[in-house]
Amino acid sequence: MLILVVGATGNLGQLLAQAALDRGHRVRALGRSPDKLSASLATQLESFVRSENYYDIPALDRACHSVDAIIVAYQGIPTLQLEGQLLLLRSAERAGVKRFVSTSWNYDWRNTSLGQQDSYDAYISFRRHVELSSSIKPIYIFTGVLAEVLFSVDGHGDFSPRNHGVWDPVAKSIAMYGTGEETWPDFGTYNPNPCKLNLLKYSNREYKLNLRLKNDCQDSTILIRLALGLYPIVYAEVWTWHWTTESDAAELTLEILGTEGVEEGGFWTVYSGEHTLPQIATIYEQVRGTKVTIDRLGSVEDLRRTALEARAAGNPQNYWEYIGYLYQLYTLDRTWTLGNADYEKIPNFKPTTLEDSLVVTRKYNGLTSVEFFHVQESLLTRIP
Numbered sequence: 001m002l003i004l005v006v007g008a009t010g011n012l013g014q015l016l017a018q019a020a021l022d023r024g025h026r027v028r029a030l031g032r033s034p035d036k037l038s039a040s041l042a043t044q045l046e047s048f049v050r051s052e053n054y055y056d057i058p059a060l061d062r063a064c065h066s067v068d069a070i071i072v073a074y075q076g077i078p079t080l081q082l083e084g085q086l087l088l089l090r091s092a093e094r095a096g097v098k099r100f101v102s103t104s105w106n107y108d109w110r111n112t113s114l115g116q117q118d119s120y121d122a123y124i125s126f127r128r129h130v131e132l133s134s135s136i137k138p139i140y141i142f143t144g145v146l147a148e149v150l151f152s153v154d155g156h157g158d159f160s161p162r163n164h165g166v167w168d169p170v171a172k173s174i175a176m177y178g179t180g181e182e183t184w185p186d187f188g189t190y191n192p193n194p195c196k197l198n199l200l201k202y203s204n205r206e207y208k209l210n211l212r213l214k215n216d217c218q219d220s221t222i223l224i225r226l227a228l229g230l231y232p233i234v235y236a237e238v239w240t241w242h243w244t245t246e247s248d249a250a251e252l253t254l255e256i257l258g259t260e261g262v263e264e265g266g267f268w269t270v271y272s273g274e275h276t277l278p279q280i281a282t283i284y285e286q287v288r289g290t291k292v293t294i295d296r297l298g299s300v301e302d303l304r305r306t307a308l309e310a311r312a313a314g315n316p317q318n319y320w321e322y323i324g325y326l327y328q329l330y331t332l333d334r335t336w337t338l339g340n341a342d343y344e345k346i347p348n349f350k351p352t353t354l355e356d357s358l359v360v361t362r363k364y365n366g367l368t369s370v371e372f373f374h375v376q377e378s379l380l381t382r383i384p
């Protein structure tokens with residue numbers, strides 16, 4: 001395939017381009033700043049289409065011409081997610097491109113309404129507008145938080161406590177709400193979402209019934225269970241963070257693009273792993289031999305209050321000032337729970353374990369070889 005990677009000069013874009021090349025595809029890149037590409041990657045490209053900005057329509061049309069698939073890896077800001085992607089989608093329509101991986105690699109925002117988490121509004125709006133107006137059926141990929149962002153690797157996003165995130169890369173500490181051992185479903189916890197009931201297949205003999213309850217709808221849930229005529233096993237799940245390394249995100253995207261019927265679009269859930277914050281601390285200590293301290297900031301309900309107050313007082317155009325709280329909240333109250341991953345549909349994809357990514361980082365200490373992808377290089381230098 002000839003694959004166009006949009007935002008190919010970015011963190012994920014460069015990995016996506018390399019993952020496509022490694023599978024024997026030809027890769028065309030679209031971006032404003034070819035200088036940001038590594039020299040080795042630049043020489044392997046079919047071409048680099050340089051644009052002035054995201055609304056440089058002639059450049060978008062040149063980039064989309066004759067490609068078999070498009071992967072959009074624009075920076076995660078609303079203008080690019082909505083306007084930028086729509087302009088690109090129209091160029092893709094003109095060029096007759098059917099396979100379109102929309103910029104995503106985030107939590108499952110299908111459970112999020114407009115205004116609930118500012119940084120996801122553009123994704124939600126794009127999805128709906130495409131449904132209403134385009135013949136293209138995009139692919140959306142849910143991975144949870146990118147590991148490089150969770151760990152605040154320099155240049156990949158700052159989710160440290162100063163932005164109301166969790167990992168302090170300097171102090172080697174975790175700032176967290178709750179105990180880390182909360183389970184779900186929690187019948188006593190107020191949840192702003194409507195009731196939800198998902199029956200997930202665990203194995204041929206076991207099913208998992210996921211309940212999401214408002215305090216006032218337990219009766220309807222019981223009725224649904226009776227109507228199903230099932231006595232499913234209800235697992236109490238410990239609240240976890242779903243996370244994915246950037247390189248896994250790139251690899252799995254290319255695996256998904258290689259599956260049959262991908263032009264029909266749809267939603268994929270794949271992640272590297274899921275852990276509670278105390279588990280992350282323990283694994284980090286084991287692998288790195290560095291003590292991690294945990295600062296407990298209050299209960300999950302304290303977090304909810306703080307997050308909602310901060311959002312109400314904040315300016316949506318500066319949402320970075322408060323969305324860190326909301327990322328934590330919706331992870332902890334499972335608004336964004338990812339559920340079962342779609343691994344069986346992409347059997348060649350082997351997720352990286354947290355231990356492995358930390359060990360691999362050590363193993364390559366000091367190397368600058370091109371195989372040593374920059375994510376782990378950054379982890380090496382920033383999370384020693």
Ligand SMILES: NC(=O)c1ccc[n+]([C@@H]2O[C@H](COP(=O)([O-])OP(=O)(O)OC[C@H]3O[C@@H](n4cnc5c(N)ncnc54)[C@H](OP(=O)(O)O)[C@@H]3O)[C@@H](O)[C@H]2O)c1
Pocket residue numbers: 007008009010011012013030031032033034036053054073074075076077080103104105106107144145146147149150156157
């Ligand atoms: N789940 C998570 O934790 C998480 C975290 C971060 C990102 N993400 C997802 O991953 C995607 C890619 O993120 P990333 O971190 O790889 O992005 P990035 O490196 O910050 O940016 C990607 C590219 O966007 C292009 N760009 C920026 N402003 C532009 C403009 N005004 N016009 C045209 N192009 C512009 C830049 O290319 P040029 O300078 O060459 O134009 C840049 O290299 C995001 O959209 C988001 O959906 C998820």
